[in-house]
Amino acid sequence: MLEPHMNLLKRYFSKIESPEEAEFFLNSSSYILFLIGFLQSILFTFLLGSFRNFYMDVLLLFIFGIVIRFSRSRVSVILLCIYSLIILIGTTLTWFGIAAGGGNNIFLALLLLLLSIRTLIVSFQFHTLKNTKLIWKNIWIRHLIAIGFAFILFSSFFISFIMISKFLGIAEMNSLHGEIIFESFPISYILLLLPGLPWAKKRRMYTTSENPS
Structure with missing residues (x-):
């Protein structure tokens, strides 16, 4: 039963050698952004009780997901990387008590940054292959x-x-x-x-x- 899921993960992390593989990755990345945004909305609403203070973060994730899904814009993934880095820095500072106002899930922020970097690389590979x-x-x-x-x-x-x-x-x-x-x-x-x-x-x-x- 786990074999289809393992094949999906293997395909997701495999080396990009064709435009179709690049498109598969970019589409999958957009869905993951939707999922992260959904998880954040639940976290902020039910656990932190402050969705109003973080709704813009969730909205931006959904927007980036939409743009990456329906457009192969390299500018959008560059902006996504910058945004993800800012989120990670803010979350890290909040995590260590240096600053306030950032997120609380440093692992999710790190995942977002790694996903953004990988998406950036694949986006440029897509345009090179095409x-x-x-x-x-x-x-x-x-x-x-x-x-x-x-x-x-x-x-x-x-x-x-x-x-x-x-x-x-x-x-x-x-x-x-x-x-x-x-x-x-x-x-x-x-x-x-x-x-x-x-x-x-x-x-x-x-x-x-x-x-x-």
Whole structure:
């Protein structure tokens, strides 16, 4: 009964020799990110009772998982590595009582960093095996479109909050509301770069030409 699971693990950690193997790994990594985010949400909600203070960490993990699953962006995995390193440093400092406000599960943070590094390596291997070539014109267009829509969304949140605050007589911005408003720009910007969106389907960021080997 354990043989299928062992084969799956062996395939996951085996040497990448084809684009299909790289895609399998990247897809699996995205599912693991979803799982880590789900586990963190349970940990923060039921064990620490402070999901409100860490919801952005969980949200970012889900976003990275979505982007890695549906897009082969090397920038996204680089950002994931940086984010994972920051999480590990913060968790380590909290673990040893040097600082407060970080996570408490140092093993999960270490797992996330190792997964991120491995995903980064495989992502570059995927593009090497596919012999991808960047299309800079489409890259600029899609980034400008994403920035434009993200700015509109951010502005809508901000204006709506101002109007609602005046209507309800709220004088100060709640920290949670502030995070939602100001984080809406980078989050929506990343999501708007996904290849499945209407303006992205005809503007691929790269072309592929697999190596004969």
